[in-house]
Amino acid sequence: MDILSARDVEQSFKDALKDDLVGTRIYEREVGLKKNVYTSLWVDVKRDGFRAAILHLCQLQEMPHFTVIAPADRGEAVDLLYHFSLYHGHHLKAIALAIRVTLPKSELTIPTISDIIPGAIFAERETQEMMGVQVTGIPDDRRLFLPDDFPQGVYPWRRDETGPQDMLKVLPGRQGIQHE
Amino acid sequence: MSDSIHKTTFTMPIGPIHPAIHEPIRLDLSVDGEEIVGVDVAAGQVHRGIEWIGMNRNNPVQSIYLAERVCGICSACHPFAFVQAVEQAANIDVPPRAEYIRVIVAEIERIHSHLLWAGVAGHEIGFDTLFQLVWRVREEVMDLTEYITGNRNSKAMYQIGGVRRDITADQLPTVQKTLDYYKSVFGELKKLLLDDPTVKLRTRGVGILSKENALRLCAAGPTARASGVPTDVRQDHPYSAYADLGVRAITPEVLTGTVVGDTYDRIVVRLLEVKQSVELIEQAVAEMPEGPILNEPKIAKLLAVLKKAEGEAVARTEAPRGECMHYVRMKAGEDTLDAWKIRAPTYANLISVPAMLIGGQIADVPIAFASIDPCLSCTNRAVVVNKCSGTRSELDSEQLHALSVEKTRRFHSELTGK
Numbered sequence: 001m002d003i004l005s006a007r008d009v010e011q012s013f014k015d016a017l018k019d020d021l022v023g024t025r026i027y028e029r030e031v032g033l034k035k036n037v038y039t040s041l042w043v044d045v046k047r048d049g050f051r052a053a054i055l056h057l058c059q060l061q062e063m064p065h066f067t068v069i070a071p072a073d074r075g076e077a078v079d080l081l082y083h084f085s086l087y088h089g090h091h092l093k094a095i096a097l098a099i100r101v102t103l104p105k106s107e108l109t110i111p112t113i114s115d116i117i118p119g120a121i122f123a124e125r126e127t128q129e130m131m132g133v134q135v136t137g138i139p140d141d142r143r144l145f146l147p148d149d150f151p152q153g154v155y156p157w158r159r160d161e162t163g164p165q166d167m168l169k170v171l172p173g174r175q176g177i178q179h180e
Numbered sequence: 181m182s183d184s185i186h187k188t189t190f191t192m193p194i195g196p197i198h199p200a201i202h203e204p205i206r207l208d209l210s211v212d213g214e215e216i217v218g219v220d221v222a223a224g225q226v227h228r229g230i231e232w233i234g235m236n237r238n239n240p241v242q243s244i245y246l247a248e249r250v251c252g253i254c255s256a257c258h259p260f261a262f263v264q265a266v267e268q269a270a271n272i273d274v275p276p277r278a279e280y281i282r283v284i285v286a287e288i289e290r291i292h293s294h295l296l297w298a299g300v301a302g303h304e305i306g307f308d309t310l311f312q313l314v315w316r317v318r319e320e321v322m323d324l325t326e327y328i329t330g331n332r333n334s335k336a337m338y339q340i341g342g343v344r345r346d347i348t349a350d351q352l353p354t355v356q357k358t359l360d361y362y363k364s365v366f367g368e369l370k371k372l373l374l375d376d377p378t379v380k381l382r383t384r385g386v387g388i389l390s391k392e393n394a395l396r397l398c399a400a401g402p403t404a405r406a407s408g409v410p411t412d413v414r415q416d417h418p419y420s421a422y423a424d425l426g427v428r429a430i431t432p433e434v435l436t437g438t439v440v441g442d443t444y445d446r447i448v449v450r451l452l453e454v455k456q457s458v459e460l461i462e463q464a465v466a467e468m469p470e471g472p473i474l475n476e477p478k479i480a481k482l483l484a485v486l487k488k489a490e491g492e493a494v495a496r497t498e499a500p501r502g503e504c505m506h507y508v509r510m511k512a513g514e515d516t517l518d519a520w521k522i523r524a525p526t527y528a529n530l531i532s533v534p535a536m537l538i539g540g541q542i543a544d545v546p547i548a549f550a551s552i553d554p555c556l557s558c559t560n561r562a563v564v565v566n567k568c569s570g571t572r573s574e575l576d577s578e579q580l581h582a583l584s585v586e587k588t589r590r591f592h593s594e595l596t597g598k
Binding site: 027029031032033034036037038040063065066067068070071072073079081083085087088089090091092093094096098117118119120121122143144145146147156157164 | 223224227229231232268276279395396397398399400409410411413415416417418419420421422423424426428429467469493494496503505507509518519521523527528530531
C-alpha cells in the first residue's frame, strides 16, 4: 500500500468518481513546535456515487478506520458526513477524511455501507432514529439509543417540524427555543 | 437431535442497571448451558442529548463544560477534541505552551484511567486485594490532578485558544515526584498484573478479538492495539504537542512476543501505556516552551469571535479508551453551534463485544466485557428467560459476580493444590 498525500488522494477521488463528485476541500493546520501538519480532506459526493466513493476508499487502504456518521439539518436538506481515518497506523500520516452526501428532505434515503465496513452498523442505526434518514439494505434496523416507547416520526436532531420541540419541558422563567 | 439443542438455548439479559461502574447498558446473551452463543447490545439508557444542548442552548464556551461532563473519567479528552474542532472551524491559533500543558493533562488522565481499569479488572475476577492495591497506587495521580487543576476529576483546563491554568516552575518538582513514584512501582504492578498465575488463567484466551475483526468492526484504542492493530490517534494524526513527542502505538508483542487479542493482552497494553504516559509527561515538561497560555483571555471577546465564525471541522484525540472524535459546524451570527457530533470510543468498541463474548462462558462475561474498559460494565443484574416455558429466573450482580469469583478460586486452588 502506497501512502498518498492529501492532494493525491483528492485527485484519486476526482478520477474515480468523475461526475458524481460535487467538490473537495483540503484543510491544513500546523501544530506544535516542529510544525507538523494536521490534514483533513472533505469530499462531497452525490448519492449515486456514494457507494463508489466508499469502495474507492477501500482501495486506498484495505480497511480505512470508520469513525462515525455526523448528520446535520441544513434546512432544505440533510447533510450526512461519514468520517474516516485514512492511513491509520502510520506515524503522522493519517488524514481525517470526511465524505459528505447531501440529501434533499423529500428523499431521505442512503444505501448501507455496513456490508463493506461492518463497524458502521451502530452509526447507521443512530442516523435512522435520530435524523430520520432511511438506510436502505441495513441488516439491523432496530433503534439503538432511543427507547422503544419514543414516538414514531420524531427525530431529535432535526430542526424542522419533526424535531423534538413539543417534547421539551420549558421550566418557569425560561424561554422555549424558537426556530425560524 | 439438533432441534432439542436449540430448545435448550436461553436468553439472558444482563443489565440495564449497572450502578457499580459508570453507565448502564443491557447485554442480551443467548446461552447454551454455560456457553454463550449469541450477544445483542442494547444501549441508550443514559442518552442525555448533550449534542442537542450544544446546538440549541449553549454557546461554545459553555459547551466546553458540557463536553467535559460527557464522561466522568474522560474529562480531558472530550474538551480536548472539542476545543480543537472549534479552533479549526473559527481559525483560532493556540500558543505552543498551551499545547504542551494540554498534553500533560491528557496523559495524567490516561494514567488515572488505566489504573482505575486495572483495579476494576481485579475486582471483576474476585481479586479484591489487587483492586485495593492498584487503587492505592492510583491515588497518587489523583493528588497530582488536584494539585495541577484544582480538582480530582472535572479538570476544567481546556479553553478555546489555550488552557485556563499554567503549570508553573515551582509545581514541577511535585510533578516529577509523582512520576518517580510511578517508575518505582511499575515493576511491582507488572508482577501483580501480568505474572500472577491466577490472573493469567482468568484472562489468557478470554474475550479474544482477532486482528481482522478489530479492523472490520472499527475497534479503537487499547482494544484495537491489543488485537495487533497499531493505531493510536496520538501517533497517526499530528495533533497538539503529540506531533512533537514522537508517540508510537503500543501492541502487546513488545512485551510478550505474540498477539493473542485477549483480555490479558489488553492488560499488557494498558500497563505499558501507563509507563508510556509517564515518559511522555517527562518529555513534555522538559520540552515545554515559555510563553502565553491563552490566545484570548477575555471571554466576551472570544465569544464575539466565535459568533462571527463560519466553518466546520473535525478533531480527534486519543482518549484512554481510544479514539474520541468531535465534529463541529459553526454558522456566522449564531450563538450556538450549528452542528455538533461526539463519537466516544466505547461507541466503537461496543460493536466488538459480541465477537469477544461468543464462545465464552457466563462466568467470563464480567472480565471480558470490562476488558474493553467500557464506560459501562460491571454486571449488576441478570434475568434468565427460559424460551420454552417462558419462566424467568433472576441473577443479580452478586450472583453473577460470585460465579466469576468462584471460577478464580477454582483456578487458584488447582494451582496451589489447596
